[in-house]
Amino acid sequence: MSATARHTYQVEVREVVQETTDAVSLTLHAVTGPTDSLDYRPGQFLTLRVPHPDGPLTRCYSLSSAPDSTACPTITVKRVHGGRASQWICDNAVPGTIFDTLAPAGTFVPQDWSAPFLLVAAGSGITPIMSILRTALAAHENPITVAYANRDAESVIFTRELDLLARHHRDRLTVTHWLESESGRPTEATLRTWLAAAPNSHAYLCGPAPFMTSTRNALVANGFDASHIYAEVFTSLTTDAFGPAPVPEVGGSAATSTATVELDDEVHTITWPEDTVLLEVLLAQGLNAPYVCREGTCGGCAYTLRRGEVHLRENHTLDQHDLARGTRLACQSEPRSDTLDIVFDQ
Template identity: 75%
Template sequence: MSATDLNPHIYRVEVRDVIQETADAVSLTLDTVAGPSASFDYRPGQFLTLRVPCSDGPLTRCYSLSSAPHSPTRPTITVKRVPDGRASNWICDNAATGTLFDVLPPAGSFVPRDWTAPFLLVAAGSGITPIISILRTALALHDNPITVAYANRCAESVIFARDLDALARRHPDRLTITQWLESESGRPTEAALRSWLTAPAESHAYLCGPAPFMAAARGALIANGLAAPHIHTETFTSLTTDAFSAPAPAICDSASSSTATVELDDEVHSITWPRDAVLLDVLLARGLDVPYVCREGTCGGCAYTLRRGDVHLRENHTLDEYDLARGVRLACQSLPRSGILDLAFDQ
């Protein structure tokens, strides 16, 4: 039985081209050959979840889209080799034209909401991947000024070096690119980054890279006066479950339940929601075609808007303060905490 038999949301994609970006990073352009719909829509800053067919068994990994959705370029992911990383090493060593992957629909909430504000796009290493998708979109479709601050070990490890240079030459009035090379400037500590990461107070900063770097960058930006709600980070964690399987959800027996109204695909459903069952499992058990990807609170693929009531999120690795303040929650992690709830997907 194939993965597409288990989960109807799965796409099958074929690698059309492999681009060697650096000695340890490749970009794969993808063609959809099978899936739930002919379209493969995504937003700048989102990622794909791949099933990587490693020699010792398939692994589920998330890789950001480096292409921009407005572009005629096929959807493209960029993968950097990670020391002892089984999936990234398999891709870098084996992916070729014609290689097939199972992928889940594009997901992630690392997507700008206000395209009029000045952007400070901060990346380290392979964190440039979603950043360049946002950058390409902003330059092509919007008018806001943009600064890219990109940190790497050395000049040879700079992914998209030629692309960034070409964009800077094409948009000298809007785009400023600064680079931090550890080989020349040492480690990018918070204290050191304070003089490097400066931006007008109305700017929105988007950060992607290793967790210690993002923590240092966030601290430097706050110390420089940028408001915390204007700082957005992208965090990836390795999935511990098979996101491609679609097992029958187990609904716990509970004497205590809530009542919820759920708006999904322009239809309204009334459900009984046990206090010890997450919303996603309850909806899947009713046969509803609710969106989801990882089931671990890391991707945002099952996000919905809570319009009434209160829920507890068991885990949250993707929603920021702005999302939470406007009622966005994750179905795979939501437990009801009030008797009556009202919520909607795709709001």
């Protein structure tokens, strides 16, 4: 098996903003790579190599800035109790700190900006939500409700900006907060009352897994169309995403399927061995398929399966609604039908 090298860039921290006692925003600029190396879409994330005494750690951090604005790309990191990379960043990042990064990635990106949005966040989950919110307000006209849950008032990130935006865009933006210190842990029943937005809204959720499960159940119980509920899961990668990707030799003895794959507006027909994941087949053909972690965690390789069946070796990010929509992970997909039709449209 050979290997293909990753495009790695370096970014330098321009400014560090202390958002709360436990959260910092880092504005970044590229010091290596082409000028478009940090071009991103609202809701996407960067993958950083974070220094640590035990050895570097690979971690994803969503961009909180809006790509269309004049603001430098900005990530917002919340300290996780006992967490290694987040503590390192919160305690050590200063203007001039350099990080290795992979190109922006991720599929938590709205496709339809005309629908009403319900943006639901808990804790650090506000980060991609903020990028989507800033973009929608600046470049679109849809009505938006932001519902943001936190432990207490001191934990609320972007509190002042959310307040200012709500006042400035009174006609189309509502911001509502849930504080556990005042109202207790949100339950499915209380979420149903709190999240009483128009059921035709498109909902974007980001926060701890149990919160997102309760939120999704509450929305469906409130009449939301489950296919219009999108979620981003925050977890730590366990592998080094900066290492070269293994590429299998072509011509093994395994049975093969045939797939058409639409990628970057081109359609390719591939022969796909049943014991090989889609990502490796595409990389072996020299195709520029998107990926980050290769462990089924980040969603950076998501595609839509239009026809056929696949088996996912691992899946730590897609839920049953994503799967029902046809979303699958290229880094984990083995073919289970003779022919398949695939599009990278996420």
